Amino acid sequence: MAEPAKALQSVPSAAEIDALAILYNEEQVKVLDAILATRAAQKALEDTKDKCVELVRKFGSAHAQKSKLVHGLKWEIMGTFGASTSIDAAAVERLRVNLQESKQTRLLKRLFESSTRWVLKSTARAEILKPGVGDDVRAAFAVCEVTKDNSPKIEARLKKPA
Numbered sequence: 001m002a003e004p005a006k007a008l009q010s011v012p013s014a015a016e017i018d019a020l021a022i023l024y025n026e027e028q029v030k031v032l033d034a035i036l037a038t039r040a041a042q043k044a045l046e047d048t049k050d051k052c053v054e055l056v057r058k059f060g061s062a063h064a065q066k067s068k069l070v071h072g073l074k075w076e077i078m079g080t081f082g083a084s085t086s087i088d089a090a091a092v093e094r095l096r097v098n099l100q101e102s103k104q105t106r107l108l109k110r111l112f113e114s115s116t117r118w119v120l121k122s123t124a125r126a127e128i129l130k131p132g133v134g135d136d137v138r139a140a141f142a143v144c145e146v147t148k149d150n151s152p153k154i155e156a157r158l159k160k161p162a
Contacts, residue, residue, distance in 0.1 A: 052077050052154045076159050082150040085120075091144040092118040098140050107133065111141065120145060 012020075056079030060068025067080045092112060099108050111124045127133075128141050 049154050052156065053079055053152045056152075056154070057081075071159070074159055075156055077154060077156050080153040082153075083147055084150055085145060085147045087112075087118045087120055088144055088146050089118055091140070095137070095140040095144055098137060102134070102137070104133075104137070107137070118144075 056068045056070055056077055060070045060077075060079060063069040063078060064080075066082050067078055069076055069078045095111075096105075096108055099105050107127065110127045111121060112118045113121060121127075124141075128138055
């Protein structure tokens with residue numbers, strides 16, 4: 001690491017100024033080159049990850065609940081494909097209004113817990129399938145739950161000796 005700049009004792013010569021300017025310019029170029037190299041390396045890594053994901057999706061065997069595994073001679077690639085579920089607050093509000101109009105507000109309390117946001121109860125799917133719940137209510141409930149895929153996680157590792 002470079003030493004902190006020392007306080008100037010005298011006026012520098014034109015040659016010293018030129019030398020310092022050249023040094024600064026060279027170091028600045030090195031930093032910019034390193035940034036570009038990092039971006040190129042990140043792009044190459046992303047491309048390789050995409051190839052790994054495609055390979056694991058197409059040819060991987062089941063490994064765990066949300067994982068697949070492909071085997072090489074000494075290496076294996078494991079892909080984990082998770083998903084997350086969230087609640088669409090606007091859809092829940094439409095369901096709430098629908099249930100109020102049909103005088104079924106108790107059902108809403110059996111499906112969701114009230115807080116600053118709606119939280120799906122673990123028993124919601126069973127409740128919505130019970131007799132007496134109309135198809136229009138079931139359809140409105142269906143759009144309340146939003147599932148989106150998470151970014152796949154890839155791990156390349158040396159195989160464990162058998």
